Amino acid sequence: MAAEQQARTTWDRVTIARHPQRPRALDFVNAIFEDFVELHGDRQYRDDRAIIGGPARLGDQSVMILGNQKGRNTRENLDRNFGMARPEGYRKAMRLMRMGAQFRFPLITFVDTPGADPGPRSEEHGQAFAIAECIQTLTTYPAPIVSIVIGEGGSGGALAIGVADRILMLENAIYSVASPEASASILWKDAGQAPAAAEAMRISAPDLMELGLIDRLIPEPQPAHDDAPEAFARTATELRQALATLLDIATAGGETALLRERQERYLAIGSWLDASPNGNN
């Protein structure tokens, strides 16, 4: 098993992360939580089915759930816009974040999107503004947030529900600033270099763990779709246990400490050089 994991290239993982039979956000929600009540709509314009969300229970605790939802076949994918949320999806997410904040529900998000919808209508409706407001709502969310990257963590469209106190990734999930194809065509001037780009951009869970950008890697003994449903059940159990422990830890210090720690966590992210010994000014 270990040898098999070692041998997996980043591109192998990209392929697994995008596999049509890979479990989707709702599969995990239904396997991990009880009493999930899906809530719809942004109360302004429409319901975006690329984003799912609502309250649920984990043990004796009420939580708020958000997720990017992909389909499993063409019909489902057209319905879910291939998991690419539009502004109304992010505004629905924001509405549910505010509801979760009001009741101090821990927030658990399932990230699985190639990116935010890049269509002209999404631009007209303020895609950038909707994403930015989601990020801002999360940086000050007054209860613990755990984000789990289950498939593709694609750019700003993923980060909009991905700002968290703890970030978990399934072993074969990917998380990147731009898709390997887009990076390859921009930086290598050749979309065919996507596998090289995926490697260079270090988008795999083991790489991101090593870079300190995620907190925990959830092992997938087999790619979670290969020997379904057994593999999926194992991964879901592992996730459920991880979530229960994390939420306990994150709640322990109280709201002020939680928000301060989240702020410090994000203010510290980055890698730069400072030529002056103590930083000028």
Added chain:
Amino acid sequence: MREIIFRRKPSFRTGRDDDQQSNVPDDMWRKCGGCGDLIYARELERAHHVCPRCSYHFRLSARQRIELLADADSYEPWDESLTTNDPLNFTTGNERYIERARAIAARSDNDANEALSSGRIEIDGRPLVVAATDFSFMGASMGSAYGEKLARACRRAAERGLPVLTISSSGGARMQEGLFSLMQMAKTTAAFDLLRAARLPHFSLLVDPCYGGVTASYAATADIVIAEPGARIGFAGPRVIEQVTRQKLPEGFQTAEFLLDHGLIDQVVPRAEVRATLATLIDLFVPQSLNAQQAAARLVGAGVSSGG
């Protein structure tokens, strides 16, 4: 780049080459990216780099942007020692990212060592913190050094009770820094939370072109969002959108005026009016700076020069 610099005078007569005061070489003409007219460089400079014929707003460096707004000699740059690192050891072909960034920083026509310059300025005596991007530095993409400079600027603004003006033009996240750069969207947003907690305003000026991770983070969550006329602003770039839809985008799509029309920004403000607009906004949102200004004016009136 849509702007072309001509070093040789065109063959037709314009009769405008009589001004010897500026340090711009007198054989320099620039072609307007809007109407295509050739404009005498000094005339352009006097017009705040706005085409006198068609109002096309020429692209400016971070320093030009800041100096256009700041009172003379009031700009105090911050964190200039902070520069690009290469967390992924990123290489495309034979080119190492860190070497490319250093080469751009070392270029003689460049006055910034990263894509964002920050510091303290005054506008008619009103102090504020400014953070402006430079599109000529790797498309003003947001990487770790950019994010850290902006975060430090926010922290200092909050500590000193100053408002923040960001001037943003960007191609988005700095891809060469991978997920570190994506996370700068959250980092800069968290930094502006410090300003919000101190109840200080953030004014965001969007200039051409502004896309991706910068538009989708701090530049959009400001208390006031204004844009220069004609600036192209959005999340996805027009090329990406056209690839997806396989349709040509309508004229004026994603311009500042388009965003205003769709309820996404507060105002479109011509470059020549930005300074006055900011002065008014600062007085409305940070009344103590008005008082400080009035106090300073009184001191000057009493024959005492005010410090700091």
